[in-house]
Amino acid sequence: MSADKKQKIPRQPMPEQEPKVRARNFDEVPFGYSPETAMLEASRCLQCKKPKCVEGCPVNVKIPEFIGLIAEGDFVGAARKLKETNALPAVCGRVCPQETQCEAKCVVGKKGEPVAIGRLERFAADYERDHDAVTKPAMAPSTGKKVAIVGSGPAGLTCAGDLIKLGHEVTVFEALHKPGGVLVYGIPEFRLPKAIVQAEVDYLKSLGVKVELDFVVGMLDTVDELLAKYDAVFIGTGAGLPVFMNIPGENLNGVYSANEYLTRSNLMKAYLFPEYDTPIVKGKKVAVFGGGNVAMDASRTALRLGAEHSYIVYRRSEAEMPARNEEIHHAVEEGVELVLLANPVRIVGNDEGWVSGVECVRMELGEPDESGRRRPVPVEGSEFILEVDTVVVAIGNGPNPLVPNTTPGLELTRWGNIKADEETGQTSREGVFAGGDIVTGAATVIMAMGAGKKAAVAIHEYLQDK
Amino acid sequence: MNRIVAKEEFSRDPAVYMMQIEAPLIAKKARGGQFIVLRINEQGERIPLTIADTDLEKGLVTIVFQVVGKSTAALGQLEVGEEILDFIGPLGKPTHMDNYGTVLCVAGGIGIAPVHNIVRELKKHGNKVITIMGARTKELLFWEDKMRALSDEVYVTTDDGSYGRHGLVTAVEQELLEKDRDQGDINLVIGIGPPIMMKFVAKTSEPFGVKTLVSLNPIMVDATGMCGACRVTVGGKTRFVCVDGPEFDGHQVDFDELFTRQRIYPEQEKLSMELFRQQQACGCGCGCDQGEAS
Ligand SMILES: Cc1cc2nc3c(=O)[nH]c(=O)nc-3n(C[C@H](O)[C@H](O)[C@H](O)COP(=O)(O)OP(=O)(O)OC[C@H]3O[C@@H](n4cnc5c(N)ncnc54)[C@H](O)[C@@H]3O)c2cc1C
Ligand code: SF4
Ligand code: FES
Numbered sequence: 001m002s003a004d005k006k007q008k009i010p011r012q013p014m015p016e017q018e019p020k021v022r023a024r025n026f027d028e029v030p031f032g033y034s035p036e037t038a039m040l041e042a043s044r045c046l047q048c049k050k051p052k053c054v055e056g057c058p059v060n061v062k063i064p065e066f067i068g069l070i071a072e073g074d075f076v077g078a079a080r081k082l083k084e085t086n087a088l089p090a091v092c093g094r095v096c097p098q099e100t101q102c103e104a105k106c107v108v109g110k111k112g113e114p115v116a117i118g119r120l121e122r123f124a125a126d127y128e129r130d131h132d133a134v135t136k137p138a139m140a141p142s143t144g145k146k147v148a149i150v151g152s153g154p155a156g157l158t159c160a161g162d163l164i165k166l167g168h169e170v171t172v173f174e175a176l177h178k179p180g181g182v183l184v185y186g187i188p189e190f191r192l193p194k195a196i197v198q199a200e201v202d203y204l205k206s207l208g209v210k211v212e213l214d215f216v217v218g219m220l221d222t223v224d225e226l227l228a229k230y231d232a233v234f235i236g237t238g239a240g241l242p243v244f245m246n247i248p249g250e251n252l253n254g255v256y257s258a259n260e261y262l263t264r265s266n267l268m269k270a271y272l273f274p275e276y277d278t279p280i281v282k283g284k285k286v287a288v289f290g291g292g293n294v295a296m297d298a299s300r301t302a303l304r305l306g307a308e309h310s311y312i313v314y315r316r317s318e319a320e321m322p323a324r325n326e327e328i329h330h331a332v333e334e335g336v337e338l339v340l341l342a343n344p345v346r347i348v349g350n351d352e353g354w355v356s357g358v359e360c361v362r363m364e365l366g367e368p369d370e371s372g373r374r375r376p377v378p379v380e381g382s383e384f385i386l387e388v389d390t391v392v393v394a395i396g397n398g399p400n401p402l403v404p405n406t407t408p409g410l411e412l413t414r415w416g417n418i419k420a421d422e423e424t425g426q427t428s429r430e431g432v433f434a435g436g437d438i439v440t441g442a443a444t445v446i447m448a449m450g451a452g453k454k455a456a457v458a459i460h461e462y463l464q465d466k
Numbered sequence: 467m468n469r470i471v472a473k474e475e476f477s478r479d480p481a482v483y484m485m486q487i488e489a490p491l492i493a494k495k496a497r498g499g500q501f502i503v504l505r506i507n508e509q510g511e512r513i514p515l516t517i518a519d520t521d522l523e524k525g526l527v528t529i530v531f532q533v534v535g536k537s538t539a540a541l542g543q544l545e546v547g548e549e550i551l552d553f554i555g556p557l558g559k560p561t562h563m564d565n566y567g568t569v570l571c572v573a574g575g576i577g578i579a580p581v582h583n584i585v586r587e588l589k590k591h592g593n594k595v596i597t598i599m600g601a602r603t604k605e606l607l608f609w610e611d612k613m614r615a616l617s618d619e620v621y622v623t624t625d626d627g628s629y630g631r632h633g634l635v636t637a638v639e640q641e642l643l644e645k646d647r648d649q650g651d652i653n654l655v656i657g658i659g660p661p662i663m664m665k666f667v668a669k670t671s672e673p674f675g676v677k678t679l680v681s682l683n684p685i686m687v688d689a690t691g692m693c694g695a696c697r698v699t700v701g702g703k704t705r706f707v708c709v710d711g712p713e714f715d716g717h718q719v720d721f722d723e724l725f726t727r728q729r730i731y732p733e734q735e736k737l738s739m740e741l742f743r744q745q746q747a748c749g750c751g752c753g754c755d756q757g758e759a760s
Contacts, residue, residue: 175690177552214554242694253730257694277511279734353726401691
């Protein structure tokens, strides 16, 4: 096919559940490509000699190569090509912000719409898993060295996967009763089915990775105690305590942090209450504070729990929202109402200590701040009350405190994140490496995976010299 | 893992049980004042329970709990030999141990269990320990012998006068603090029990200016400092009980907010309990009325 012809093929949409229907169930929103559609979409790729897309990918997935294999109909081959650099393609294909990474750089996107790299990634990974075609990679002979990984989020899992292939013995310690970190407790089922995360963990186990659940490092063994039993330790403990707005009324009943709201719904399956024991407040009118992916997930979860109104209260305008466009689009399509240029100043309660409303002040955009986004300033006297019975605060998290508090000599940043070398994950303690949200603060799945990968290389080198 | 090796019914109404769980790693690390989180089965919720005792040699952790809802009811039905799916800990900060001189421990209801663990450690640190233990009625008292063996003085109260002194633990607390006013030997009060009791233990000691620790039990989810469910207001600041606590200065705690926050899910808890009872009644587990009542 000529480049000209290729450019005539439109970017293939991915079929998905009707917004009205899906807003009331927890099933995954998109259905994924059929093999035919995937091959058609793959044929749009120009197979660039110097592919720009790869530069946009934090782990440099071999994009034209895997897309080429899909175009040829070798779907399993495509999945294996992906896995050479990305341990969790089924996850990344679903949750990576491709529009600011690989797809933002794709040359096809210069004139028209970029190749749907994310959708193709997801297709190949799903195809391999659904056809039981997952095979074990080549494993290096055992080195006899042992590594402890703290936390089973994307950073920890990626680091574990790379180290086991290099022949080291790997044990992952996870505080919760399920592995996966944010992938299981934060990101909702309708965006990332938990069975996929479980399949990835099972795969790592099949390679020999040991996973110790219900093991809170710092409270059981400390990092120092792990160092006595293992040759190196990787810390990937992720985000911790939620940040609140520090406005009156935040401890009223019916006010949640996004972490709690989502953990109840996802990890504890409160949406299946009373079949599952964990309850959740099923508000009729829910206000979510914040404008990121987490806020989108919370507001869409509220709809699925039966909310008649699910508002997102954000102090800037839609253009400044940090959430992915696709997520904002999905949320609005489902009926989430955006209350923009509004800042909550007080949560109002009733006599029984329950939320009855949120007092907000209107904002207008002033001069750009350090982040380049225009700073919102309150409009005097513009206060108004939004009547709601549930509030979810989704404005961010601090680092998880348990490991930093129990590891003497581990250098931290001003905000309590662990200081680690960007290229190696090396911390101030010998033999201790770190990566993911605990180092960077809330970031992305792929950034955490990238950090886990780099740390695995550094740990491997460290163990060889040791 | 997490096998129940001993179980005892302390009282029937309300139902209070003691269980010893095989959890050697936790037993090795646990110290007075800490707690565990458990989940009974795949559908279960994560519930926090204070550690009542540990047996290092045998690797056992003791919990004492009262049946207050579905999860504790289901836990109470597990028998020796059965396993608890998830048993996580130790969590929270241990009670700060020191030689304080004389410590007055006030234990109410099932709070007797965690206080016992703390008394033992206080004695190890050379403290004189006076213990007041109280319950609604005689049947609900337990471990008096254990407490007597550890403490220098023990006072027992029941609300209905069926045993020991007739009245509340705070009446004895008031007397002891008054008696001590001149000597000033009592340098610390530790109050553990129902939240309302802890509030009044703190209220009672406040005029005497004696530092008072209480152990808070808000609703929790992860209990590892991730979700913020356990937040309480202490001294006007939001604190997270699972990582900053569970013990706080009782004179600074906003108890009324805690009471309100403990009642977020009354309807759901009732529904859960009703469904559980129905399933129990039918015996076949499906909720029908066919089986025998147990
Ligand atoms: C609701 C939500 C939606 C998101 N959506 C997206 C998205 O669409 N795309 C995207 O790219 N990113 C998204 N993110 C961000 C992304 O999920 C995180 O950046 C990423 O998961 C960080 O990975 P991590 O491995 O560093 O930590 P985590 O995923 O946070 O995992 C850390 C793990 O360590 C465990 N742990 C903590 N302390 C201990 C201890 N002491 N002992 C043992 N284990 C411990 C935790 O229980 C947890 O399982 C989202 C985040 C949230 C909360
Ligand atoms: S930049 Fe676009 S067209 Fe070029 S190789 Fe990457 S995906 Fe294909
Ligand atoms: S219970 Fe979740 S932070 Fe304390």
